[in-house]
Amino acid sequence: MDVDYSVYGILNHEQLERFCKRMKIDSSTLKANFDGWRKLVLISGDKIFLFPRDPKGIKALDLEATAYEVMNKHPEFPVPKFIERVKDSKISYYEFVVISKLGGVAYSRFEKEVNADDVTRMLSNLAGVFAKWHDMPLDEVPAKIQNSGIFNTTRYQWEEQILETGDFQEAFDYVIERIKEFARKDNSKFQEVLNSDNTHKLWKECLQEISSLSHVFLHCDIHEDQILVESKESMKITGIIDWETVRVGNPVWEFNFYEWGFGIWKWSDNFPEYRKIMWEIYLEKRDIDLKSKYGLDLFYTLSEFLIVLDPEKTLTTLVGKNQEESIRICLDRFVDLTKKIEKERV
Numbered sequence: 001m002d003v004d005y006s007v008y009g010i011l012n013h014e015q016l017e018r019f020c021k022r023m024k025i026d027s028s029t030l031k032a033n034f035d036g037w038r039k040l041v042l043i044s045g046d047k048i049f050l051f052p053r054d055p056k057g058i059k060a061l062d063l064e065a066t067a068y069e070v071m072n073k074h075p076e077f078p079v080p081k082f083i084e085r086v087k088d089s090k091i092s093y094y095e096f097v098v099i100s101k102l103g104g105v106a107y108s109r110f111e112k113e114v115n116a117d118d119v120t121r122m123l124s125n126l127a128g129v130f131a132k133w134h135d136m137p138l139d140e141v142p143a144k145i146q147n148s149g150i151f152n153t154t155r156y157q158w159e160e161q162i163l164e165t166g167d168f169q170e171a172f173d174y175v176i177e178r179i180k181e182f183a184r185k186d187n188s189k190f191q192e193v194l195n196s197d198n199t200h201k202l203w204k205e206c207l208q209e210i211s212s213l214s215h216v217f218l219h220c221d222i223h224e225d226q227i228l229v230e231s232k233e234s235m236k237i238t239g240i241i242d243w244e245t246v247r248v249g250n251p252v253w254e255f256n257f258y259e260w261g262f263g264i265w266k267w268s269d270n271f272p273e274y275r276k277i278m279w280e281i282y283l284e285k286r287d288i289d290l291k292s293k294y295g296l297d298l299f300y301t302l303s304e305f306l307i308v309l310d311p312e313k314t315l316t317t318l319v320g321k322n323q324e325e326s327i328r329i330c331l332d333r334f335v336d337l338t339k340k341i342e343k344e345r346v
Contacts, residue, residue: 060244104228104238122235127278131285134216163250305330
């Protein structure tokens with residue numbers, strides 16, 4: 001057979017022969033992709049074939065296939081079409097899934113070339129796309145997705161408490177105590193804002209508002225490789241792929257830049273503006289009226305601050321060039337955010 005040898009990293013010679021015969025595919029058209037954490041991918045023409053990478057990938061692939069089956073009832077969702085599940089032990093030890101190949105190019109392909117306006121355009125379009133599947137009625141979502149347990153909540157402990165578990169006060173108290181702990185060690189201009197009861201009251205109101213948002217159907221792992229765009233010029237979203245971490249939860253999770261690679265953090269200075277733009281578009285699309293438009297940015301700025309504050313973490317230089325600069329940037333944002341929230345209340 002005329003075949004790209006990388007394909008043999010997924011199927012051996014005999015498996016490949018049977019696969020091509022059963023799928024009615026010319027082996028010379030096949031390309032392999034090994035980028036996925038939990039799956040291996042073969043591509044041929046307008047079809048994509050998804051294989052679990054190992055036993056741990058079986059559940060994730062089942063969830064992804066189920067997500068496509070559910071979402072395909074809504075043609076407006078920019079996701080692949082589910083075609084079939086195939087169980088054939090002579091091809092693969094595990095059941096594999098066939099889906100359609102979407103048009104467009106992964107945003108990551110352009111990431112080194114984009115400017116701030118390009119990023120704004122892409123994120124603005126992305127916010128509108130989120131709103132589409134977030135409006136899907138949850139009674140359409142199977143129990144296996146609602147209780148998937150795939151999303152890694154262990155690295156988002158207080159965030160998970162505030163957004164999901166109902167332990168809001170405990171989580172909020174933890175956040176404020178960490179803020180006060182830092183303020184006691186810091187004699188800067190930020191101490192007055194960080195220690196202010198009025199600041200804490202405003203923050204609590206904002207966070208309670210976003211924590212009370214109704215749960216929605218989530219991708220929960222959006223990043224540059226999973227966003228397909230029409231072109232660098234338009235940044236029109238043509239597809240969102242890789243729904244292995246699908247779940248039901250608070251919509252705020254979808255805006256999490258920590259799930260992205262380092263490329264998006266080149267624009268971290270613009271995050272407050274990006275989040276404001278995305279949040280306003282999203283809320284308008286879903287006809288949601290909140291008292292504050294800064295809750296999303298406050299939530300993630302707190303998250304960033306607590307991460308860079310911890311010298312044990314490997315992300316202490318994510319926001320700035322070093323830990324000290326990262327902390328100062330977050331503190332500046334707290335002051336600015338608090339002023340903006342106060343202004344909303346006037």
